[in-house]
Amino acid sequence: MKMKTLPYRDGFKMAADFDEKQAGYMLWPQRPDNWRDGGKPAQRAFTQLASKLSKYQPMTMLVNENQYKNARSMLPVSVRVVELSSNDAFVKDIGPIYLQSTDGQQVRAVDFNFNAWGGLVDGLYFPWDKDNEVAKKLSELDSINYYESTLTLEGCSVVTDGDGTLLTTEDVILSEGRNKGLTKEVATEQLKETLGVNKIIWLSEGFYLDETGGDIDNMVSFIAPGEIVLSWTEDKSDPQYVSSHRAFEVLKQETDARGRHFRIHKLQIPTPLFLSKEEANGVDPINGRLPRIAGQRLTATYTSYVTTNRAIVLPEFGVAQDEIALEQMKKYYPDREVESIPAREFLTGGGGLHTVVLNVPGV
């Protein structure tokens, strides 16, 4: 049911990734103008991730009707398959942002406007009409009451400590393709009252060449209130160097909603990875042009991981840094299993592990 009130006043706040979760959702990849080779390699990768996550929490794969039987045949029985139409597969961006009551007992959702990361200005596909219904449909499927917001944003464009603080990027929230004419001041107020937070910290930009326009989840992740990991590189020749260091300077000086300084863990990104010619050529052209080009850089970072109650699932890129990141994360999450999974196929479709899993808070 749609709420006519405001989350902040109702005592609801955005749930953090590390908060307790009751279930997880994914969307099934299929569009051949985004996923190479008719989506088959991505479908295998999504199957592997959903299978792994289903060891830790109930998992549901949401699929378009025409892919139901294929998805059901590829996925293990531990993953539930449910029809729910969408235009693409980035459920954390497309689906609702979940809120919790202060006592953690109630869950609500927010349905923001979604326009494929920039609509007709610089969005990634058209139409996005089915995506834009996913938040409402999913709330209804779980009988979760939801708020509607007029802001255009995707779930991965905001991260929270679950304790009053929200991090986001100007490049996304204030982009012409999403919220043309919106000022930072008005956006700050709207984010506060809609996501139930007290303080917004703005970074200017996200990860280098992120095709979302710079969603924050490739840059920063909260481990706990006051404690974050930050995508990092010491290589001055890497264009990512500037935005990582700029973010560090902002976060080092800022305090959170409770007045705490952040403990920042630098999480070294892998050596740059590039799309191969074979990968680029496996994608259907749009209006005669390939949407992806051989040699384009992939937005590879370990910061895009999945958090469940008992485990963390990190991306593997097939480089030496994988092992270092894994060991590092084990220290940050001493109470959870830390596992990893090959993630390249998620990246070839423009996403990361964090973007393709939507967890519902609650016991």
Next chain:
Amino acid sequence: MKMKTLPYRDGFKMAADFDEKQAGYMLWPQRPDNWRDGGKPAQRAFTQLASKLSKYQPMTMLVNENQYKNARSMLPVSVRVVELSSNDAFVKDIGPIYLQSTDGQQVRAVDFNFNAWGGLVDGLYFPWDKDNEVAKKLSELDSINYYESTLTLEGCSVVTDGDGTLLTTEDVILSEGRNKGLTKEVATEQLKETLGVNKIIWLSEGFYLDETGGDIDNMVSFIAPGEIVLSWTEDKSDPQYVSSHRAFEVLKQETDARGRHFRIHKLQIPTPLFLSKEEANGVDPINGRLPRIAGQRLTATYTSYVTTNRAIVLPEFGVAQDEIALEQMKKYYPDREVESIPAREFLTGGGGLHTVVLNVPGV
């Protein structure tokens, strides 16, 4: 998850209509070659029924993606709307048949083959591919384990007392369009082991001119073990006279699985109702021919009602008999509310109230 065993041996039996239910499902009507005027009058009627039932149990309307927004806007918030594709709207026929464990604590389902009441021989439409997936999809949606059967039958072709007895009709189960070559003896054994019953009582036919070929639910309904209502007429000029009286003779002589004789309540059908020219002309032609003809008789009977834990919903046909049937049913169900609802639109699409609601047993 699909079970590889047999319900009978696993201690599961088909739930009766009067058994306790946890929730109800309906499918949204939309096909213009079955429902007049683009389905709009039927959609209003389904909305009215779902609204009424939602007073007594959680109700979910299952809809094709292209009708989601329309259904959501027409239905009250008390009815959940969930995407689930189908070819038409008779969910009790199309969906699973639910089973319960002997202690009533566990629910399972059976997925029979469905071919639109007779496939290419005498079925009502083609294709029926989406309908045939509904039982599996709905079981999966509710995380209910299911059995598969090779028999072709629809949910309304069998009624049970929940106590070992099953009633069905030869015209349906043994029809060429459904189970060509199947003998009564083999069918009897298969029904026993698949629906967990000990005794099958066969009627030769169902209701006069029922376009399903004669599903039993328009003829007979169990009020309790050993106690049934039977569609009845004393009018010898009515072609229904023969089948009602033939059914009475069979049921009078038979005993149920526990050796009880049946207490049979004769439920007088309304005076014959016929499709109007306007109603017939509102349906899209199939291959150039109207699927329904002005003046054709509607399968109107009060036996096609809906049972919930706390209420019975009877059809109203706008005739004097409506009130008599209502009073009669109040006596048979002294512990439940007995309400009624205009039912003509359901009949113009070939169904009745009992065919459009699927209740899930359980607490």
